Amino acid sequence: MEKIIGNLRKNGFAVTEFDTAEAAADYLAGSIHGKTVGMGGSATLGALGVYDRLKADNTVYWHAVDNGPDVCDREVNAQVFLTSANAVSEEGYILNIDGRGNRLAASAMRKERVIFVIGENKFCGPFPQALERARNVAGPLNAKRLHKNTPCAVDGVCHDCHSPDRICNALLVLWGKPMWCGSMEVVLIHQDLGF
């Protein structure tokens, strides 16, 4: 774990560590005020309950609770963006796979602050192992969670399907913090969280 944290920092990502989801939620609620905030689809963020806490003094967009036609656009264009990750590699790369691409776009474009809230179960070995996790562990589990009509939601195995419900259409690998992003931070929680 220490090696991965060191590599994340070398790659330009700040890393903040917490022992519990509650402590991480307190940190997020205490450090984001008066901003537009977008949230990506994430079981981890749901488990933290940060949406309701951030709404108290921010304008928060999250398609998990408001599926209006332009919510994803507002998420992408917010000042601050929160999401999780499907995997983090030993080299300190952050991987996410998306069906629509909104989470990937929001993670990579100019922002004041991008925060990846990640349970330690997402931390992997070298890049091929992280990619394997993103495709063959996170993908099927998320398809099942979202009640998608895909073969992986039935048997828990990726079939590289061509279903209209396929949730794996784009991959973003952040090798480092993109130039125009103000800050990118990994909030590492030493618990198993999300998929």
Ligand code: SF4
């Ligand atoms: S079966 Fe389809 S939806 Fe499921 S993980 Fe594979 S590509 Fe993604």
